Amino acid sequence: MNIPMPRAVMAALNRLNDCGYEAHVVGGCVRDALRGVPPSDYDKTTSALPAETEAVFENYKLIETGLKHGTVTVLIDGEPLEITTFRVDGEYEDHRRPKEVTFTRSLAEDLARRDFTVNAMAYSPREGLTDVFGGRDDLKKGIIRAVGDPDKRFNEDALRILRAMRFASTLDFSIDTATSDSMIKNRALLADVSAERIQVELTKLIIGKGCERILTDYAVILGQIIPELTPMIGFDQRNPHHIHDVYTHTVKAVCACPCDQNLRLAALLHDIGKPSTYSVGADGVGHFYGHSEKSVELAAVVLERLRTDVRSQKEILTLIKYHDPVIQCTEASVGRWARKLGVDMLMKLLELKAADNLAQAPEVAYRLKEYDRIREIMAEMLQKNACFSLRDLAINGDDLIALGYKAGKALGNTLSCLLDAVICGELPNQRDALSEQAVKLLGKAQD
Ligand code: ATP
Numbered sequence: 521m522n523i524p525m526p527r528a529v530m531a532a533l534n535r536l537n538d539c540g541y542e543a544h545v546v547g548g549c550v551r552d553a554l555r556g557v558p559p560s561d562y563d564k565t566t567s568a569l570p571a572e573t574e575a576v577f578e579n580y581k582l583i584e585t586g587l588k589h590g591t592v593t594v595l596i597d598g599e600p601l602e603i604t605t606f607r608v609d610g611e612y613e614d615h616r617r618p619k620e621v622t623f624t625r626s627l628a629e630d631l632a633r634r635d636f637t638v639n640a641m642a643y644s645p646r647e648g649l650t651d652v653f654g655g656r657d658d659l660k661k662g663i664i665r666a667v668g669d670p671d672k673r674f675n676e677d678a679l680r681i682l683r684a685m686r687f688a689s690t691l692d693f694s695i696d697t698a699t700s701d702s703m704i705k706n707r708a709l710l711a712d713v714s715a716e717r718i719q720v721e722l723t724k725l726i727i728g729k730g731c732e733r734i735l736t737d738y739a740v741i742l743g744q745i746i747p748e749l750t751p752m753i754g755f756d757q758r759n760p761h762h763i764h765d766v767y768t769h770t771v772k773a774v775c776a777c778p779c780d781q782n783l784r785l786a787a788l789l790h791d792i793g794k795p796s797t798y799s800v801g802a803d804g805v806g807h808f809y810g811h812s813e814k815s816v817e818l819a820a821v822v823l824e825r826l827r828t829d830v831r832s833q834k835e836i837l838t839l840i841k842y843h844d845p846v847i848q849c850t851e852a853s854v855g856r857w858a859r860k861l862g863v864d865m866l867m868k869l870l871e872l873k874a875a876d877n878l879a880q881a882p883e884v885a886y887r888l889k890e891y892d893r894i895r896e897i898m899a900e901m902l903q904k905n906a907c908f909s910l911r912d913l914a915i916n917g918d919d920l921i922a923l924g925y926k927a928g929k930a931l932g933n934t935l936s937c938l939l940d941a942v943i944c945g946e947l948p949n950q951r952d953a954l955s956e957q958a959v960k961l962l963g964k965a966q967d
């Protein structure tokens with residue numbers, strides 16, 4: 521077996537070997553290479569203690585970060601390479617991180633601290649594969665399995681519960697039964713994990729291939745990290761448009777979205793306001809009046825808590841806010857929406873609406889054709905150079921001032937009216953026609 525690796529990585533391993541130390545690449549890169557996927561980065565590990573690694577690379581530029589955790593950064597061919605000493609984690613504090621780490625000369629001990637068997641393999645060109653826990657076999661079978669006793673491992677670091685779900689989703693693997701049972705049993709430990717770390721795993725999880733299965737099988741864990749999701753689980757909608765409970769509908773909508781993090785987060789949260797806005801009509805049909813607004817309100821709290829960046833928050837909340845209203849298949853309507861949201865956001869919204877429909881009753885699937893039509897209309901309008909923002913309008917504030925307007929509110933209103941008229945097709949986006957209308961409006965403004 522041969523795992524190809526970048527020249528600088530190979531050079532580093534060779535140099536450590538030549539000085540009498542063991543050196544391997546380890547973890548994700550070995551897993552990915554064995555799956556036939558090019559690794560994104562190469563973690564390097566060695567039996568040399570940090571000071572020994574520094575001595576081995578004394579003629580190179582060294583960056584002294586992470587020394588405490590046994591990591592030395594060496595610049596080889598201008599590229600920074602992190603080399604970490606084999607280590608054993610000490611006692612864990614608060615189900616999060618070890619109190620201290622100790623170094624070891626044993627690769628097997630280093631592998632034993634790693635989370636899952638598929639992540640606990642090492643490789644070196646001289647020694648080949650080191651696979652103490654059957655990672656290669658699990659990789660072949662498509663199984664995520666904790667290294668050692670799952671209860672102990674999840675108690676040490678509860679984030680591993682989410683990492684198991686994330687890897688099972690992105691690799692489309694199943695989770696070993698004992699590991700899976702332990703994840704569910706120990707889910708409350710996630711309360712000790714920081715929101716940032718949860719967010720990172722969650723966003724990777726929801727764009728994975730196995731996302732529908734994982735979100736479904738581990739709904740209770742999702743409810744642990746986002747308690748607002750819990751009332752959705754099994755919530756009967758009693759509505760002819762829906763054949764699934766709110767949570768199942770949500771999961772199907774997430775997975776019907778393209779693999780875009782914000783779009784999928786919006787799908788995950790788009791109906792989060794449904795349980796609290798539920799009412800039953802005289803005819804026994806379930807309704808969720810005002811659920812979009814409620815979803816926005818709850819989603820804002822969730823996203824803030826998860827420390828989602830401000831730009832993403834804004835985008836996700838906009839998508840949730842407008843996921844429900846009907847967009848007419850006319851140039852005027854499409855133009856108005858494009859003006860309100862911008863063309864790119866409108867396209868994203870259509871993706872969310874389509875995913876939402878796909879996750880509803882088959883009877884409402886006719887809407888999908890409408891979304892295709894809206895895309896066509898949009899494309900035709902773009903082709904015609906239609907304008908959707910003041911920036912695209914054939915007249916600007918300076919032009920209006922030249923026509924006698926004063927800078928201020930009336931000028932802004934006029935520009936806005938002109939844009940509306942162009943979007944509705946009442947006026948062409950041409951300077952003369954717009955100037956003429958602006959003069960008329962100026963007259964009105966002075967009446
Ligand atoms: P990715 O492709 O997402 O980077 P990865 O396997 O490289 O996957 P990292 O988070 O970069 O994942 O971690 C590198 C390696 O460190 C893992 O393969 C695993 O061996 C180990 N590891 C990372 N986080 C943990 C953890 N919380 N507990 C135990 N081992 C861990």
Ligand code: MG
Nearest residue numbers: 548549561563
């Ligand atoms: Mg990695």
